[in-house]
Amino acid sequence: MSNIKLIIEERPSVVGNFMVGRLLPFREKRMVGPFAFIDHMGPIKLTEYENFDVPPHPHIGLSTLTYLFEGSIMHRDSLGSEIEIKPGAVNWMTSGNGIVHSERTPEYLRTSDKSLHGLQIWVALPKHLEQMEPNFCHIEEKDIPHWKIGEIDIKLIAGEAFGKKSGVPVYSPLYFLELKSTTKQTVTLGDDLFGESALYILEGSIESEGNNFGPKQILIAKDSKLCSFEMNENTTIYIFGGEPFPEERTIYWNFVASTKELIEDAKQRWLDQTFPKVPGETEFVPLPEQSANFNIKK
Template sequence: MSNIGIIIPERAADIGNFMVGRLLPFIEKRSVGPFVFIDHMGPAELKDYQNLDVPPHPHIGLSTLTYLFEGAIMHRDSIGSALEIYPGAVNWMTAGKGVVHSERTPENLRHTDKKLHGLQIWVALPKHLEESEPTFHHIEAKDIPAWEEDGLKIKLIAGKAFGKESPVPVHSPLYFIEIINESDESKTVNIGEHLYGESALYILEGQIKNDGNAYDPKQILIAKDTKLCSFEMAANTTVYIFGGEAFPEERYIHWNFVSSSKELIEQAKHDWKDQKFPKVPGETEFVPLPVSSLK
């Protein structure tokens, strides 16, 4: 019997002037462990007149994780952070009680042809940290634990697994793992003993097989039992495994806000409408609150 409980397809979503593939949340599965939102950006070929421009917008109650495969993004936030992220590095921003940030093509790339490809992830915060002070951390690619095992390239991008720990300062037990099979032959992967809580697998490229079934890119596979996590990776395949311990309380998601409290979300909506959130230094634009958001 297959250990795959739910298959989530990638669905098109508009984030302003850029289309993405939305993976989480899904009607049958709102979250996986503390992971509540995943967007697959690209791969996009942008001309010299095309740029990513997501103006300042707010968050509460979550941490954002940005991980690029190609291209670069300029991050600015209301804490005062201003930093470019490149492939393999991690931007980890914890919103807590409220933060505002923008994401744009860096100035040096705005008038050239470029590519953009990566993942944007939201991780919910434990209830006692939902109203904490916002923070931002950037972790260079060279500082992410990476090793080879049984012919596979493995990275522990965030969290704890395999007896290792990523320097990304996560706030609850979780893992976000990259596994790449660059060889010309299939490889069997047995990692159930290293995982915990809820677990899911995203196929970026290539193909995996599980119990005689083949699965292609642009979908998430949710495991029924983390301990039984075993699959076959075809040649030239890249997957991301993520999950961890789920919270005891339900998490509500509305627009850019995540919280265990509907009241906090309502307050955040009104605060953004009234422009009471902190500002991103040097930026005057902002993403308006969707009209349908207010009661």
């Protein structure tokens, strides 16, 4: 019997002035463990006249994880953080009761040709930490746990798995892994994963029970402890998941919360512009007139 419960395809969406591939939330699967939102950015080539610009916008109730394969993004937030995100590093921003940030092409790249490719992910906070104070953490590529199993290169970008722990300060049991192989390899994960689990194919393909799956797909597992498949040559995948929350979550625009009251409060605070400001930034993204509410079940 197949261990694949659901297949999710990327859907096009616009973020700022940039087209992305939306993976989560999906109408039939709003969350995987605490993972509530995943966008695949690019790959795209930008000319000297084009730049990635997302002006200041707010978040509540989540941690954002930005992980680039190519290119560079300048992150600025209302805590005063200002750091360039480069490929392989982890940008982890926890909004708690409210944070504001901007994401832009760095100044030194704005008049030259450039590329951009990566993942932007939201991880919902557990209910008792939704209103925590915001914080920010940046971890360089060299500090991310990495090892080999056979001919497969593995990175533990966030969370815990295989007896190892990432330095990213997560707030619930989860894992986010990168697996790369240049040759055909069999992967058997056994008891190393827990909770809900999913697999995202960035490049190459995998084979499972006679079926071949290619890029831009998320495969949702029925049981994380029965995960076995073959990675074909030159394949990169991401395995993510963890323990689901007992309560539903609602997503409205950039807000994630366990109650609609928290969402309404955040909407009003953004309309009133009482969220903290990003130093040096005067623009902001207005609250959408119409933005869908998604009730997210466990």
